[in-house]
Amino acid sequence: MDIKFEFWAEFDLFSENNKKRIINGFISDDSLPIPWSHITDLSTRQHILAQLLSIDDKCAGKTKCKDYVKGKNGFQKWYYAGDLQNPRGDFQMFLCKRLRWMGDILNLANSHETVSPSLPDLSIFPKGSWAIQVNFTLKKPYISKDDVDFYIIDNPVKKEWVFKVPYVAPSQWKGALRSTMIRELVSKLENGKIDEDEFVTERLQLYRLFGNEKDGTASFLNRVLALHRVGPVPEDGTENEEWQEKFREEILKIEKEFDREPREKEYLVGNIEGYQGSLHFYPTFFDRIGLEVINPHDRNTGAGKKPIYFECVPAGTPGVFTLLYVPPVNTDENTARADLKAVAKGVQAML
Known part of the structure; x- marks a missing residue:
């Protein structure tokens, strides 16, 4: 008896003669030969179909199998059941059941048409803690x-x-909200809604909320404030070199000034360089998948070359956004309230 212990060796789509039959069987849940009939989980079937990327076999006329599986008899049928405006295919039903199953296992809360992490019990956290949950x-x-x-x-x-x-992973929510609040901060300075001192105060608030300034954030904010101090680039080219030197000096000055702030506020202690921040984000789960298509056109003929498919979560899908705020020790009530007000505005702008 031929026994195989490796998944891809057992389910070898590359060596299968009638690939179209396997594809149609996976999509339409038709009768399948052994061992393919053993694969009942739709996400596993989807994973197996990735083998088609290395195969140039044709499944319908000149259409290669790897393109056939993305078309109206493949993923479009799986996701949309023939109606591209309404993602209600078999795969959506599978995702809906899978999400509820996950919710039962992880003890997640039912929230309208989806499941989400429950709001935490704030009584077990330090004074001043709060949470936000938005459907x-x-x-x-x-x-x-x-x-x-x-x-x-x-x-x-x-x-x-x-x-x-x-x-949506917690890190994605954190990055999105941080980016939104940074844009709002810069916009207020550029439009004269806040002065330099207020800019520094709100920047320090963002540091307290999100932790270390990463991915060039510190450099960007230093340059914004430096530009505010020295003014715009002069139109006279003869003064440009002097302006550049003054701009660089101001950036270095601001960098040193702000580096002291987190230590004075005791966000950074001793030789510890990292600071996580007070905001803790929860994942958001969805139960639908759709397809978006970009089709580049030939400049000479105007005909589409080759569609580029993007998986997406379709419009109209519900979700739940949840975050928890746990302030540093000895944070006063006014600071916690100010942080809540700032984060609420940021969440509204982000969503």
Whole structure:
């Protein structure tokens, strides 16, 4: 008896003669030969179809199998059931059940048409802690990038590692909210709504909320404040070199000034360089997947070359945004209230 202990060796789509039959069987849940009939989990079927990327076999006329599986008889049928305006195919039913199953296992809360982490019990956290939870519905498709390298579509939406449902990771929410609040801060300075001292105070508040300034954030904010101090680039080219020197000196000065602030506020202690911040984000889970298509056109003929598919979470899908605020020790009530007000405005602007 031929016994195989490796998944890809057992389910070898590359060596399968009738690939179209396997694809149609996976999508339409038709009768499948052994061993393919053993694969009943739709996310596993989806994963297996990635093998088609290395295959040039044709499944319908001149259409290669790897393109056939993305078309009207493949993922479009799986996701949309023939109606591209209404994602209600078999795969959506699978995701809906999978999300509820995940919710039962992880003891998540039911929230309208989805599940989400429950609001934490604030009594076990330090004084001044608070939480925000917002139910929302997507107005446009949500596109993200998954971590997997082996997938039939070049641009898969990000999925939870174990249960394979689309989701927004906590780090994504943190980055999105931080970016939104930084843009709001810079806009207020540029439009004269706040002065330099208020800019520094609000920047320090962002540091307290989100932790260390990463990915060039510190450099960007230093340059914004330096530009505010020295003024715009002079139109007279002869003065440009002097302005550049003054601008660089101001950046270095601001960098030294702000480096002292977190230590004076005791956000950074001793030789410890890292600071996590007071905000803690929860994941958001979805139960639908859709497809977006970009079709580059030939400049000479005007005909589409080759569609580029993006997985997405379709517009109209509900979700729940949740975050927890746990302030540093000895934070006064006014500071906690000011942080709540700032974060609430930021969440509103982000969503």
